[in-house]
Amino acid sequence: MRTEQPKVIHLKDYQAPDYLIDETTLTFELHEDHTLVHAQLVMRRNPERADGSLPALVLDGQQLELLALSMDDRELGTADYQLTDSHLTLQPVSDSFTLDSTVRIHPESNTALEGLYKSGSMFCTQCEAEGFRKITYYLDRPDVMSRFTTTVSAEQHRYPVLLSNGNPVASGAEEGGRHWATWEDPFKKPAYLFALVAGDLWCVEDVFTTMSQREVTLRIYVEPENIDKVQHAMDSLKKSMRWDEEVYGREYDLDIFMIVAVNDFNMGAMENKGLNIFNSSCVLARAETATDAAHQRVEAVVAHEYFHNWSGNRVTCRDWFQLSLKEGFTVFRDAEFSADMNSRTVKRIEDVAFLRTNQFAEDAGPMAHPVRPDSFIEISNFYTLTVYEKGSEVVRMIHTLLGAEGFRKGTDLYFERHDGQAVTCDDFVKAMEDANGVDLTQFKRWYSQAGTPRLAVEEAFDATARTYSLTFRQSCPATPGQAEKLPFVIPVELGLLDAAGNDLPLRLAGEGEALGGNRVISVTEAEQTFTFVDIAEKPLPSLLRGLSAPVKLSFPYGRDQLMFLMQHDSDGFNRWDAGQQLSVQVLQELIGQHQRGEALVLDTRLLDAFRSLLEDESLDQAMVAEMLSLPSEAYLTEISEVADVDAIHAAREFARRSISDALFPQLLARYQANRALSRETPYVASAEHFARRTLQNIALSYLMLSGKAEVLQACLEQFEACDNMTERLTALSVLVNSGFEDEKARALASFADHFKDNPLVMDQWFSVQAGSTLPGGLERVQALMGHKAFTLKNPNKVRALIGAFANQNLVNFHRADGAGYRFLADHVITLNALNPQIASRQLAPLTRWRKYDEARQTLMRAELERILASGELSSDVYEVVSKSLA
Ligand code: B3K
Numbered sequence: 001m002r003t004e005q006p007k008v009i010h011l012k013d014y015q016a017p018d019y020l021i022d023e024t025t026l027t028f029e030l031h032e033d034h035t036l037v038h039a040q041l042v043m044r045r046n047p048e049r050a051d052g053s054l055p056a057l058v059l060d061g062q063q064l065e066l067l068a069l070s071m072d073d074r075e076l077g078t079a080d081y082q083l084t085d086s087h088l089t090l091q092p093v094s095d096s097f098t099l100d101s102t103v104r105i106h107p108e109s110n111t112a113l114e115g116l117y118k119s120g121s122m123f124c125t126q127c128e129a130e131g132f133r134k135i136t137y138y139l140d141r142p143d144v145m146s147r148f149t150t151t152v153s154a155e156q157h158r159y160p161v162l163l164s165n166g167n168p169v170a171s172g173a174e175e176g177g178r179h180w181a182t183w184e185d186p187f188k189k190p191a192y193l194f195a196l197v198a199g200d201l202w203c204v205e206d207v208f209t210t211m212s213q214r215e216v217t218l219r220i221y222v223e224p225e226n227i228d229k230v231q232h233a234m235d236s237l238k239k240s241m242r243w244d245e246e247v248y249g250r251e252y253d254l255d256i257f258m259i260v261a262v263n264d265f266n267m268g269a270m271e272n273k274g275l276n277i278f279n280s281s282c283v284l285a286r287a288e289t290a291t292d293a294a295h296q297r298v299e300a301v302v303a304h305e306y307f308h309n310w311s312g313n314r315v316t317c318r319d320w321f322q323l324s325l326k327e328g329f330t331v332f333r334d335a336e337f338s339a340d341m342n343s344r345t346v347k348r349i350e351d352v353a354f355l356r357t358n359q360f361a362e363d364a365g366p367m368a369h370p371v372r373p374d375s376f377i378e379i380s381n382f383y384t385l386t387v388y389e390k391g392s393e394v395v396r397m398i399h400t401l402l403g404a405e406g407f408r409k410g411t412d413l414y415f416e417r418h419d420g421q422a423v424t425c426d427d428f429v430k431a432m433e434d435a436n437g438v439d440l441t442q443f444k445r446w447y448s449q450a451g452t453p454r455l456a457v458e459e460a461f462d463a464t465a466r467t468y469s470l471t472f473r474q475s476c477p478a479t480p481g482q483a484e485k486l487p488f489v490i491p492v493e494l495g496l497l498d499a500a501g502n503d504l505p506l507r508l509a510g511e512g513e514a515l516g517g518n519r520v521i522s523v524t525e526a527e528q529t530f531t532f533v534d535i536a537e538k539p540l541p542s543l544l545r546g547l548s549a550p551v552k553l554s555f556p557y558g559r560d561q562l563m564f565l566m567q568h569d570s571d572g573f574n575r576w577d578a579g580q581q582l583s584v585q586v587l588q589e590l591i592g593q594h595q596r597g598e599a600l601v602l603d604t605r606l607l608d609a610f611r612s613l614l615e616d617e618s619l620d621q622a623m624v625a626e627m628l629s630l631p632s633e634a635y636l637t638e639i640s641e642v643a644d645v646d647a648i649h650a651a652r653e654f655a656r657r658s659i660s661d662a663l664f665p666q667l668l669a670r671y672q673a674n675r676a677l678s679r680e681t682p683y684v685a686s687a688e689h690f691a692r693r694t695l696q697n698i699a700l701s702y703l704m705l706s707g708k709a710e711v712l713q714a715c716l717e718q719f720e721a722c723d724n725m726t727e728r729l730t731a732l733s734v735l736v737n738s739g740f741e742d743e744k745a746r747a748l749a750s751f752a753d754h755f756k757d758n759p760l761v762m763d764q765w766f767s768v769q770a771g772s773t774l775p776g777g778l779e780r781v782q783a784l785m786g787h788k789a790f791t792l793k794n795p796n797k798v799r800a801l802i803g804a805f806a807n808q809n810l811v812n813f814h815r816a817d818g819a820g821y822r823f824l825a826d827h828v829i830t831l832n833a834l835n836p837q838i839a840s841r842q843l844a845p846l847t848r849w850r851k852y853d854e855a856r857q858t859l860m861r862a863e864l865e866r867i868l869a870s871g872e873l874s875s876d877v878y879e880v881v882s883k884s885l886a
């Protein structure tokens with residue numbers, strides 16, 4: 001908890017460290033009621049800062065009980081140092097020395113899940129960003145890189161497996177039933193990449209032969225009951241290792257790579273050197289217990305953490321303001337990997353839908369910040385969608401501007417130039433510039449200016465001159481601390497469609513010849529016109545293909561034009577996007593009708609468009625499924641000036657029912673065909689099968705709205721007879737959202753009974769119910785909090801129930817009496833004391849109060865005030881609440 005006034009840390013105050021740590025030798029003595037940590041640090045004055053003086057040495061340390069301290073074998077007494085609840089300060093007498101400390105810590109009662117803690121019966125660590133200071137006194141900053149040797153000692157029968165970073169070098173038995181193991185990491189690393197695990201774990205082992213023919217041992221450790229759910233993660237790991245060699249020329253560098261799955265984990269996973277620690281939800285996957293989405297998430301997270309070995313570990317961040325250096329880049333890398341392993345277009349559609357709904361909302365809210373923030377109170381609050389997802393979009397734009405080859409030249413230079421260093425986003429861009437001989441000065445505004453730029457486009461066709469001009473106007477809304485913005489470099493990938501739907505050859509005025517039918521132009525000014533020549537007939541533009549920049553584009557498309565693009569655009573992503581724009585127009589019309597108290601009338605063009613999608617069996621099923629999915633209520637909220645929760649819900653549900661009524665035979669035909677295939681073929685986690693099941697399941701969810709007995713029978717058949725969690729969970733979810741009360745109750749009970757011993761499946765069971773938009777949602781969630789499988793101490797449970805309710809069940813969360821807000825605030829207050837990082841994350845929906853009507857604004861603000869006044873707040877919660885109210 002915070003005891004002093006929270007301090008704001010500014011990027012502009014960065015200074016290199018006064019001292020460095022060359023060698024770090026750690027010994028952990030793990031016990032049931034405490035742990036002893038001995039640290040020996042071989043230190044010296046940082047030559048970069050050496051000016052003849054010997055400044056005080058200020059070590060970070062929190063919640064540590066100092067038992068012994070010595071410098072160069074001279075024992076230090078309380079007169080030799082100053083101790084506060086966050087620092088240990090002492091005066092070196094020479095410019096190189098060895099510091100020895102012993103501290104006592106209490107992992108057994110660490111509920112914040114940061115530093116060393118227990119998840120169930122196993123010990124594990126989470127040190128990023130600033131958790132190592134809860135383990136020992138240290139220079140806990142990423143620009144201090146050291147070689148680590150770690151010895152772990154624990155009771156043999158409870159903790160047969162003892163792991164840390166690097167290679168195992170020695171082990172042995174001790175008296176009293178204890179044993180020990182020593183690990184040595186030859187690579188210098190910052191403390192945030194340190195890891196330790198001790199537990200009763202089983203592992204699946206494999207071998208990977210690298211491109212230079214070195215053999216690497218791969219091990220995935222899990223609790224014994226999960227040993228049958230590891231193969232998919234192992235396959236994903238091997239694919240990732242091969243892909244990074246092929247696409248980036250990056251090879252793994254140690255003799256062993258380990259992943260450990262733990263149940264209690266604040267995020268998805270952590271890239272500790274050679275010893276990744278994962279939330280079990282991002283490792284365990286098999287057909288019977290994990291959905292297709294979960295399989296894809298495991299593949300993506302395994303890849304993401306593995307890719308960090310180069311983008312993050314070998315080349316790390318100078319300071320935490322540079323977080324996107326490793327995160328934005330690594331998200332881009334994992335997105336490209338997933339695109340190569342599955343369907344590229346579908347992956348892009350999913351990512352863009354997520355970005356537009358969630359990151360755009362963050363960028364428009366009180367916590368908006370640049371990809372490289374200028375300041376923070378609590379760094380844990382900056383593991384955001386902006387740093388990760390928008391950061392990845394920034395790297396994607398560099399890739400688009402330089403082309404695949406130029407980008408690869410840039411990453412080769414970056415890795416070679418900075419191997420073993422802690423660097424900045426500027427260093428990354430500089431490598432791109434130097435390798436390609438380009439100037440990215442203006443482009444770098446993407447790192448420093450927050451907010452989602454708008455790009456308004458106007459067309460002008462001159463039939464006599466045979467020219468077609470597009471005028472782009474960019475602007476960017478003010479964000480906290482940034483009133484004015486300078487123009488961005490916005491790469492716009494585009495094509496011009498002729499009347500038959502073909503891409504016209506594109507030649508800009510002044511160019512000698514046409515350069516293909518798809519190209520990228522760079523909008524760099526506030527207003528800029530591009531004129532295409534040799535254009536005989538007025539074309540239809542397809543703009544920002546693949547979302548080539550993270551901006552909000554507007555062009556005055558008519559609905560018939562959108563339908564034309566849906567059918568003909570050569571860019572699959574833009575075909576989907578045209579469908580989304582059409583749906584948005586139609587839904588916004590319905591929202592208006594609902595608000596005026598008029599009868600709802602759906603534009604039948606949407607039905608026509610959906611009918612042709614369903615009837616055309618030549619189309620990619622995954623694309624059909626994506627295109628049949630209406631924009632979410634959360635997205636409709638994000639694009640509203642003032643979001644009318646009830647009107648949005650009513651309009652969207654009306655559209656869904658109309659689709660179900662009008663296209664029942666087509667939906668049923670697709671459903672039955674795909675369910676028959678699912679029945680006949682055993683589960684496979686491949687893109688083709690994902691596509692088939694996604695279409696089957698979206699069809700079922702529409703069909704169920706009919707309330708027909710034949711659909712109920714089909715749904716129950718799927719629920720009972722399927723061989724995989726994707727079909728079973730969808731069947732359960734549509735039942736839960738239906739009015740078939742008896743069948744619903746029976747299905748929920750049998751599911752819970754069957755999966756009661758599998759916490760990850762129970763998370764799904766909680767989420768499905770938390771997401772049900774039927775009336776009474778809050779009461780259902782409150783009742784579920786008393787279920788024996790629920791606990792506030794497990795972050796996955798909090799996310800599955802409280803998070804799913806507040807983020808995905810908008811009508812119930814935003815009910816007019818404010819009870820949803822009160823519920824969330826109550827739990828944020830409780831979580832603040834247990835686990836500040838989770839408390840702060842769960843707050844996000846309340847921070848969006850400016851989006852709603854006045855009555856709701858007042859209620860939401862009142863809850864934020866109540867949290868602020870609730871007592872001693874963690875810096876995590878304090879920062880988010882105070883910035884939201886500012
Ligand atoms: N680097 C970690 C995130 C750590 C978050 C700490 N609060 C996972 C990842 O992005 O790979």
Ligand code: ZN
Pocket residue numbers: 304308326327330
């Ligand atoms: Zn990451």
